[in-house]
Amino acid sequence: xxxxxxxxxxxxxxxxxxxxxxxxxxxFQATTMFWYRQFPKQSLxxxxxxxxxxxxxxxxxxxxxxxxxxxxxxxLSTLTVTSAHPEDSSFYICSASSLVVAREQYxxxxxxxxxx
Amino acid sequence: xxQVTQSPEALRLQEGESSxxxxxxxxxxxxxxxxxxxxxGKGPEFLFTLYSAGxxxxxxxxxxxxxxxxxxLHITAPKPEDSATYLCAIPTSGTYKYxxxxxxxxxxxx
Numbered sequence: 151x152x153x154x155x156x157x158x159x160x161x162x163x164x165x166x167x168x169x170x171x172x173x174x175x176x177x178f179q180a181t182t183m184f185w186y187r188q189f190p191k192q193s194l195x196x197x198x199x200x201x202x203x204x205x206x207x208x209x210x211x212x213x214x215x216x217x218x219x220x221x222x223x224x225x226l227s228t229l230t231v232t233s234a235h236p237e238d239s240s241f242y243i244c245s246a247s248s249l250v251v252a253r254e255q256y257x258x259x260x261x262x263x264x265x266x
Numbered sequence: 267x268x269q270v271t272q273s274p275e276a277l278r279l280q281e282g283e284s285s286x287x288x289x290x291x292x293x294x295x296x297x298x299x300x301x302x303x304x305x306x307g308k309g310p311e312f313l314f315t316l317y318s319a320g321x322x323x324x325x326x327x328x329x330x331x332x333x334x335x336x337x338x339l340h341i342t343a344p345k346p347e348d349s350a351t352y353l354c355a356i357p358t359s360g361t362y363k364y365x366x367x368x369x370x371x372x373x374x375x376x
Contacts (some may be wrong), residue, residue: 245310248361253362256312257312
């Protein structure tokens, strides 16, 4: 149980284009989803928290107009990187939690974004 | 200020050589401490949740323990497939957002 998927697993895009990453909880309802960014050999950096049906809450320093997050259902959240630039290249990981049941976060496999 | 510190930063073990990883934390009112394993290029895999001092959880060669100030992840007779980065995390005070430690990179040599 507690499986989270992400799609795509890797993506290459050109500078100036937008990229959408999907995060799905496959076998439970996720009241809250989190989006992280991870640089090589570093720990996870929280970008934003989203609750189903509500606007996402962004961490300090994260541009909400650049990283658009939508959590339209209890099983799906999307992260759209708008007008991507090479410095947005990173490993993006989502996690999902059913806070009604437990506080554990279950993580997706991650998406490697490369902006050329 | 809520804080999580992991040590050592990196650890190399021979196969079968048991050891322990440390996670020290500071938080106002602990609401869980979580251990994860992360393989290169993958998302973290959930291992354990500990809620109160004295609690222990086991899974195969791994055993997690918790005190009021720290948690240990004991690895008994490790195998090369146990090589990974082990992360601990706690919810920040008043929220369910995690603070992660910087992780311990474990390498088990055959």
